[in-house]
Amino acid sequence: MKKYYFLIRLCMFFMIFHASSFAEPILLEEIIVRGKKEVPQEECLDIKEVRETPARDVGDALKVIEGITAIRKGAIANDIVLRSFQRDNINCLIDGMRIYGACPNRMDPNSFHIDFMEIDTISVLKGPFDVKNPGSMGGVVEIKTIRPDKGWGSNINIFAGSDENISASFNVSRAGERLDLLLGYSHRYSLPYRDGNGDRITEFDSSDSNTYKKREKDDNAYSINTYWSKFGINLLDNHRLELDYARQEADDVIYPYLLMDAVYDDTDRLNMNYEISSPGHHIKKLKAQFYWNQVKHDMTDEKRLSSMGFDEYKMRCYAEAATFGGKFESDIFLPNGILTLGVDYYFRNWEAENTLPMGKQKMMPDVDSSNIGTYMEYGQPMGEDIRLTLGLRFDCAKTKANDDRTDLYALYHNTRDREETDSYAGGNIQFLYTPVKEIELFGGFGAMTRPPAPDERYIAMKKPQMIPDWVGNPKLNPSENREFDFGVKYLGDILYGKTTFFYSDIKNFISVYDLEGPVKSARSFRNVDATLYGGEINLNLFLPFDFHLQGGLSYTRARDDTNDKPLSEIPPLQGRIASRYDVHRYFAEIEGIFADGQHRVDPDLNEDKTPGWGIMNLKFGLKFKKMNIFAGVNNLFDRYYCEHLSYQRDPFRNGIKVPETGRNFYLNLAWSL
Ligand SMILES: [Cu+2]
Incomplete structure (x- = not known):
């Protein structure tokens, strides 16, 4: 710690020494403006901030927001965890x-299927306070894509970092009064990165057959091409139609954490929006949306020793997912406030076939899920300084496994059900109180339910010999989060900060457990009652000479009340402190990130404890005409460390933890023309 302190002092001295300019800092202004605009429970990340960092995916980039962590299985495709809520407990939406x-x-978690260059902002709403989408039980992450600016525009971004971490992307757009069009392309590629010990993530020591073949150890970690287009037409003064299509082709993505690697993962996304602003005296906006997407995914063990002696592979899994849906929404002026009414629908299909020497099996048995819902949200000012918001939502969800794997459900859960309907209601009440200009007090109570995911109910994977099977639980009930949040936001001239506490009581939380069957054991899911509580602190201090200090802390404590033990996969106390010198033309930042050890683990799942860690990052930025240059080094002291959240990734985990990156350098050039 002493070494860090000395370096921080040294950097600050160096930066003060050079503080001769009085020009306006750019990013800091944005932080303040955004802080004032954001609704209290929401936090927003501008893609410009991501450009300064070596983040490879949305999961990684969002870690700067307190309360967000990510699950790592390889060099890319980190899965977002929000206040310990992950997978289907949170929503992650693209437009x-x-x-x-x-x-x-x-x-390929939800957020994997988009490129940074497509993104404008990412907003995060923590807690069960979103009624406009079904199932935002723990929160919602909303990714918004960029819209073309008036006239011609183009952006080029070239990133190069250690371990041949390359990404090159561009877009070109033209927007007139009536028509607008945007086209973009991106390529991302990297070798397996090196950890703090200097080993590639493919070089883990294991006598296990899961080790990578020698020639694969320094081959691609991934190679991803993404193409996207956006077309808009303003039909009348107040009518707008927008059509987006994107395709992503990800090849050779390695996952040292798992028994297999992805051969390819191909995505098509289509989104259509029609919006009418002020169609009538009392109506502010009418909106209709339709979307469709599909993902085709193939994975094998062909890069591992386990495939030796077989034609190509010993294990393979081919999977497809498709989703389509739509929404109608209207914003209506009432005498005192605005009422939003909406109805939405989606249909999701998911199937996966697994191949082992013992034969093929439908591990994801062609599961259809559909959900129809209706919602209302009403916001009303109650005098000068208090504002109340009320939200309500009703849903009906249906799910059905079309392939028959009921032998496994009968063996472990004594049921042959493969069809279920769930109906439920949710809602929230929130307040915002501004006693003085600088202070906002906010809070609320929300209750939101989500149905069990297709895999939680119907996954069916027979494993050879005495290796535990993996089986869904068709009897699962939907999970309901009843949560209370309270926070304070302070917006002063030199201090801007926010503190939030949450207390969440979850009925029927869906948790992984080991189940003793008649012949051998299986991993499955069960409903438990759980309590989660914690909070986040974020502070920004604006010092003289264009200095800015930023700090944050986040913590969640989680208990399985039914079985009186800690919940598995809960991130430890985490924090970040950064000092930045920022003037119009350039900035320099020194950042420390740390996590406490996690000792609260689930003993029944043999979850490992994880030691604490701390790293330091440096970055610099320079603005030159229309070009932004960013350079930096992450994990300056080359520490070897692992995030706690990387243990229970079944059904194909191999027991290896994937360490985070060691010392790595990067340079990013961004032109806006
Ligand atoms: Cu896979």
């Missing part, structure tokens, strides 16, 4: 579109 990955082992 309001639901998208689901195909891999039964979440190699």
Whole structure:
């Protein structure tokens, strides 16, 4: 710690010494403006901030927001965890579109299917306070894509980092009064990165047959091409039609954490929006949306020793997912406030076939899920300084496994059900109180339910010999989160900060457990009652000489009340402190990130404890005409460390933890023309 302190002092001295300019800092202004605009429970990340960092995916980029962590299985495709809620407990939407990955082992989480260059902002709403989408039980992450600016525009971004971490992307757009069009392309490629010990993530020591073949150890970690287009037409003064199509082709993506690697993962996304603003005296907006997407995913063990002696592979899994849906929404002026009414629908299909020497099996038995819902949200000012918001939502969800794997359900759960309907209601009440200009007090109570996911109910994977099977539980009930949030936001001239506490009581939380069957054991899911509580602190201090200090902390404590033990996969206390010198032309930042050890683990799942860690990052930025240059080094002291959240990734985990990156350098050039 002493070494860090000395370096921080040294950097600050160096930066103060050079503080001769009085120009306006750019990013800091944005932080303040955004802080004032954001609704209290929401936090927003501008893609410009991501450009400064070596983040490879949305999961990684979002870690700067307190309360967000990510699950790592390889060099890319980190899965977002929000206040310990993960997978189907949170929603992750792209322009309001639901998208689901195909891999039964979440190699391709929702947020994997988009490129940074497509993104404008990512907003995060923590807690069960979103009624406009079904199932935002723990929160919602909304990715918004960029819209073309007036006239011609183009952006080029070239990133190069350690371990041949390359990404090159561009877009070109033209927007007139009536028509607008945007086209973009991106290529991302990397070798397996090196950890703090200097080993590639493919070089883990294991006597296990799961080790990578020698020639694969320094081959691609991934190679991803993404193409996207956006077309808009303003039909009348107040009518707008927008049509987006994107395709992503991800090849050779490695997952040292798992028994297999992805051969390919191909995504098509189509989104159509029609919006009428002020169609009538009392109506502010009418909106209609339709979307469709599909993902095709193939994974094998061909890069591992386990495939030796077989033609190509010993294990393979081919999977497909498709989702389509739509929404109608209207904003209506009432005498005192605005009422939003909406109805939405989606249909999701998911199937996966697994191949082992013992034969093929439908591990994801062609599961259809559909959901129809209706919602209302009403916001009303109650005098000068208090504002109340009320939200309500009703849903009906249906799910059905078309392939018959009921022998496994009967063996472990004594049921042959493969069809279920769930109906439920949810809602929230929130307040915002501004006693003085600088202070906002906010809070609320929300209750939101989500149905069990297709895999939680119907996954069916027979494993050879005495290796535990993996089986869904058709008897699962929907999970309901009843949560209370309270927070304070302070917006002063030199201090801007926010503190939030949450207390969440979950009925029928869906948790992984080991189940003793008649012949051998299986991993499955069960409903438990759980309590989660914690919070986040974020502070920004604006110092003289264009200095800015930023700090954050987040913590969640989680208990399985039914079985009186800690819940598995809960991130430890985490924090970040950064000091930045920022003037119009350039900035320099020094950042420390740390996590406490996690000792609260689930003993029944043999979950490992994880030691604490701390790293330091440096970055610099320079603005030159229309070009932004960013350079930095992450994990300056080359520490070897692992995030706690990487243990229970079944059904194909191999027991290896994937360490985070060691010292790595990067340079990013971004032109806006
Ligand atoms: Cu996969």
